[in-house]
Amino acid sequence: MKRKTSRFSLEGVILVGLLATFLVVMMAGWFQASTSRITTPPEPDELTAVSPITMDIAQQFDCSCGTCSDNAAECQCSTAKATRNFIEKQVRQGKSEQEIIHDVQSLFGYDRG
Numbered sequence: 001m002k003r004k005t006s007r008f009s010l011e012g013v014i015l016v017g018l019l020a021t022f023l024v025v026m027m028a029g030w031f032q033a034s035t036s037r038i039t040t041p042p043e044p045d046e047l048t049a050v051s052p053i054t055m056d057i058a059q060q061f062d063c064s065c066g067t068c069s070d071n072a073a074e075c076q077c078s079t080a081k082a083t084r085n086f087i088e089k090q091v092r093q094g095k096s097e098q099e100i101i102h103d104v105q106s107l108f109g110y111d112r113g
């Protein structure tokens with residue numbers, strides 16, 4: 001009898017605990033939803049400024065600065081940035097990937113084969 005009573009109260013505690021957790025989660029979710037309306041401006045990042053197509057093409061080229069071993073998509077030097085900017089301009093002009101690759105090869109060279 002005593003054991004049964006204690007088990008019942010334990011279940012009651014668990015039930016209340018679950019309800020409290022549920023309420024906290026709900027309130028946290030509501031709070032998050034109400035605060036997420038404040039949008040923070042994205043970090044100025046050279047790599048996110050260009051399109052995925054540009055990164056795709058840039059990855060096929062070694063950086064032509066001559067001092068780094070990174071590819072043109074990953075290198076942070078001004079030559080790589082110029083290469084990416086050049087590719088990005090071609091992409092926005094609606095040129096095909098093959099045309100852009102050809103232009104980059106003739107202007108910057110250093111394709112990765």
Ligand SMILES: [Zn+2]
Nearest residue numbers: 063065075077
């Ligand atoms: Zn470089």
